[in-house]
Amino acid sequence: PKTPKGICGADADTMVARNLLRAVAAGSGCYIHIVENTARNLRAMGESGAAFKGAKALERVAELFGITGATPHEKAVKIANAVLSDLYLPRDEKMKLTAKLAYAPRYAKWQELGLLPGGAKSEVFDGVVKSSTNLNSDPVNMLLNCLTLGISTGLYGLTLTNLLNDIMLGEPVIRPAAVGFKTIDPRYINIMITGHQHSCFTHLQDRLLDADIVDRARQAGAEGFRLVGCTCVGQDLQLRGEHYKEVFTGHAGNNFTSEAALATGAIDLVVSEFNCTLPGIEPIADTLKIKMICIDDVAKKANAAYEPYRFADREPVSEKIIASAVEAYKARRDSVGINIPAEHGNDDTITGISEVSLKDFLGGSWEPLVNLIASGDIKGVVGVVGCSSMVSGGHDVLTVDLVKELIKRDIIVLSAGCSSGGLENVGLMRPAAAALAGPSLRAVCEKLGI
Ligand code: SF4
Known part of the structure; x- marks a missing residue:
């Protein structure tokens, strides 16, 4: 920078942390909006007596949250209310479901570091306030706030949205x-x-x-x-x-x-x-x-x-x-021409992977996957997740090239978000993509027919 500080006296660390916090709060707001609406839909479905496609998922989530009820609909309403109550807590009251959703040793670490999130909407609100003009100037405080927002967004905005969708819409099937x-x-x-x-x-x-x-x-x-x-x-x-x-x-x-x-x-x-x-x-x-x-x-x-x-x-x-x-x-339809490229996409992209469906596929235990990693047949698992990218060569070029390189080295790839859309359209989620994998990973895929 031309000067070490801005006109208000904020230094580079403050500006960078402030911009990051503002972006993180905005992103968190998006996903908390989704889980809020999802929980409201679940509550309304429960109250109306509508049919759920994921009966097992409902029982699983009820058990996880310690919720009981005379009927599945009563349990659904209680689950939705538990989620919404947490979202609407003030920031100085910690959300209650975090402990039930998080990996226990990680939860203990968050607790030790003072990172447990208060009400998710309040966390977003205060993140926006803190990052406004001439409010917070402590980069460490703002960066810690980003971590808290990350926890509430990941567990509520992403994990919980999926669990509630499993109840309403049915669970993924491979x-x-x-x-x-x-x-x-x-x-x-x-x-x-x-x-x-x-x-x-x-x-x-x-x-x-x-x-x-x-x-x-x-x-x-x-x-x-x-x-x-x-x-x-x-x-x-x-x-x-x-x-x-x-x-x-x-x-x-x-x-x-x-x-x-x-x-x-x-x-x-x-x-x-x-x-x-x-x-x-x-x-x-x-x-x-x-x-x-x-x-x-x-x-x-x-x-x-x-x-x-x-x-x-x-x-x-x-x-x-x-x-x-x-x-x-x-x-x-009479006035607009139709031109659908016949060769675009494929019919055998493997989909329906969730924690539950994958474990079932492996025979009810993670051991076969862990053994393949321990033996070196699979060198590891890499997540290629997120939005599709236009940088580094154009639409999806970066993620497609990256995944080809990873599987060539016997590393299995877990994908989510729009990057999956590109990977599946070019055929990397078909069983035939095993031909592009390294010899060990290829043998595993061919044996399992995936
Ligand atoms: S994954 Fe796709 S749809 Fe979802 S936010 Fe990113 S670009 Fe948008």
């Missing part, structure tokens, strides 16, 4: 699935979904298969409705796709792939509820007469209609989506 543009079938009215809040689609998913709704598609000239996955919500639907075989065609691709998916011309409507609904899809949607509906205004697009989703309004919201999709299909 299976081969279709990915890429071959998931878009022009004979159907295609609704592409973008976002992260899968539990907002529980009603729509089932409704699209009802006979009266399929009839409406047929009257418009289509064979029915299909949901096409894109971004993280597509990834999540794919993970649980065993429970939605009829209506969900597969995961077309990640955030940046959404532009190309729309450019095929065969998507009629986009329903968004969170990131990453790129602003870049707006002009494409306008040009190709694709309607856009947003059901959570945190991700409101300038050209999208806004239909706020609450579980109590699920029927009118689904009806609005269906009516708009039919209208768009009728208005655009």
Whole structure:
């Protein structure tokens, strides 16, 4: 820097820590928003007596939290309330479920270091306050706050969101699935979904298969409705796709792939509820007469209609989506060209990996995997997770090259987020990708048929 301090006297350490804390608080806010809505959806489903697809998951979470109840619905409401109560605590009161969700020795270390998070929403709020003009100037204090936010975001925003989704939407089942543009079938009215809040689609998913709704598609000239996955919500639907075989065609691709998916011309409507609904899809949607509906205004697009989703309004919201999709299909299919690259994607991407499904696959114990690592057949496990990247060569180039290099060295890769979308579309999650692995890892994959 030209001067050692800013005009207010803040030094470089303060500025860097302040900017980091602000970014971390914003990121945490996003994922806490998701778990809050997910818990509210679970509570509403429990109160209404709606059917859960993940009965075992419900029992598992209830046991983990020490929750009892006369019926699964009562337990679901109590689980949701336990989550929401924690989220809404003030910052000086520690969240209660952290101890039940965390790895015990790690929890003890966090406790020793004073890193246990208070109410997750308050943590975000205070992170924003601290990083505002001329408030906190202690870099260590702000960096410790980043760690606390990391704990609440990871355990609540990510782990808990998944556990609650397992209850409402069904648990992941390991299976081969279709990915890429071959998931878009022009004979159907295609609704592409973008976002992260899968539990907002529980009603729509089932409704699209009802006979009266399929009839409406047929009257418009289509064979029915299909949901096409894109971004993280597509990834999540794919993970649980065993429970939605009829209506969900597969995961077309990640955030940046959404532009190309729309450019095929065969998507009629986009329903968004969170990131990453790129602003870049707006002009494409306008040009190709694709309607856009947003059901959570945190991700409101300038050209999208806004239909706020609450579980109590699920029927009118689904009806609005269906009516708009039919209208768009009728208005655009005669005038918009369709061009779906036939070779894009594949039909046998292995999906449905969760802690539970993977352990089952291994015979109910982690020992086979641990033994393979101990014997050196697998040299280790690397997580390649997160959003897709445009740097270092272009869309997904970095992650694809990195994963090829890792598997060549007999290192198994665990992937999540939009980086998975790129890896699966280029075929790295197919059994055939074993041919690109080093000799030991290849032998393991071929033996297990994965
Ligand atoms: S992984 Fe990242 S890029 Fe993809 S939808 Fe989620 S936040 Fe967006």
